[in-house]
Amino acid sequence: MTPKRWLIIAAAALITLLVWFGLYFHDIQKPQWTLERNMSQAAIQTGDISEVDELFMHVWESKTWIAEGEDENGRRSYVFLTGEGEPLFTVEAEDVMTEEDVRARFEAENANEPEIDMIRLQPGLLRESPVWEVYYSLIRDGVRRYYYQFYSFDRDADLIETYKLPAKTGP
Structure with a gap:
């Protein structure tokens, strides 16, 4: 050929x-x-x-x-x-803090954490109430950990809850 x-x-x-x-x-x-x-x-x-x-x-x-x-x-x-x-x-x-403002607020609150990385910011539902959900990772002592933070879905966007995921799962 x-x-x-x-x-x-x-x-x-x-x-x-x-x-x-x-x-x-x-x-x-x-x-x-x-x-x-x-x-x-x-x-x-x-x-x-x-x-x-x-x-x-x-x-x-x-x-x-x-x-x-x-x-x-x-x-x-x-x-x-x-x-x-x-x-x-x-x-x-108009009754809710904008996504950009929530992002800026999160970054300002964590400005002293150089190893923080916001993975996702989106609206969600927690305890049947609307919230902003922030999913992020943070490296401390050489270990990357993942967190969820929930902020109120209003003009104040107050922090409601933080959940820390385990660094390692499984047997």
Whole structure:
């Protein structure tokens, strides 16, 4: 076989592999995409928002979905839904400290910790009340530990609770 034929066969094999991987990825992700689309529609059906800008899944005591979006008048709100898509309540964004302000506050409160790394900041539900959840890691004495901190979901964003995860699990 000539080098040109080998090149054509290799290109065809590569294209076939890429198409197969794309179809496989789509098949794996389809249930998650469908669930997210259904939760977005459930949030819009509450009538509190007309467009979902961001959707969060929060799992703590139970699975909760939080949709952030705007209504027809441009007012931003957070719609909290159960894991099944039933509405729990809506919180207007003007009544809540912004995500950027919570992030800045967390960084300011921990400015003396050079080895701290915020992994995630998102709205959530703790004891049936809306909260800001901060998931972060901190290295102390050469050991990386992980923490959850919960802040009130209002203009003050007061610290409610801190959970320290074990450094090592298992036998």
